[in-house]
Amino acid sequence: MRSWVKWGLPVSVVVLLAGAGGGAVLADGLYRGPTRSVSTTKFESTDEVVAMNSPGGVAYTQGAAQHPDQQSVMLLLDNHFRSINDRDYDLWKSTVVESKWDELPEAKWRDAYGSTTDLDMKVHRIDPGPDGSLLAMLTFRSHQDVEAAPPDMPYRCLEWNLVYPMVVIDSGRSLRLDTSKLPNSALRAACQE
Incomplete structure (x- = not known):
């Protein structure tokens, strides 16, 4: 039991933190969307004629x-x-x-x-x-x-x-x-x- 606590608990904490960090990076990429430069942003329209x-x-x-x-x-x-x-x-x-x-x-x-x-x-x-x-x-x-x-x-x-x-x-x-x-x-x- 003592060896699991000695090695298993730290490994579990590292895995949980890595998963949370990866999830935060993924969510940031999904919800923020692409960044746009002020100098290139134009209104998007399918009807420009x-x-x-x-x-x-x-x-x-x-x-x-x-x-x-x-x-x-x-x-x-x-x-x-x-x-x-x-x-x-x-x-x-x-x-x-x-x-x-x-x-x-x-x-x-x-x-x-x-x-x-x-x-x-x-x-x-x-x-x-x-x-x-x-x-x-x-x-x-x-x-x-x-x-x-x-x-x-x-x-x-x-x-x-x-x-x-x-x-x-x-x-x-x-x-x-x-x-x-x-x-x-x-x-x-x-x-x-």
């Missing part, structure tokens, strides 16, 4: 173009990108929730967007969001002065992959962007020229 372009130059995949609220989304996004490209603060205000006006009063907005031009906008999907809102998954490029770029991405050209949450502000199905609804919903990288 452009089905239509809006008057404002925003492209829509087939699935996004067929969404029942696509016309409202198109009006909002056309005005939003045009407001930035044309430096039209009042038009920009009509595309975002009022809390954004306080966050970006006109002088601060002009500093942030004064050199920005957005292009190659493409809506990949439009999905339902919480409380009757919508989520538009899109990509675009922004060109700006290096000083106006995000501090952690000081480049003249950035590729954006993001989700724009859109909330209904009246019974007429008028939409506004509410970027505070989904913090950290944007992936960005220097343009691959």
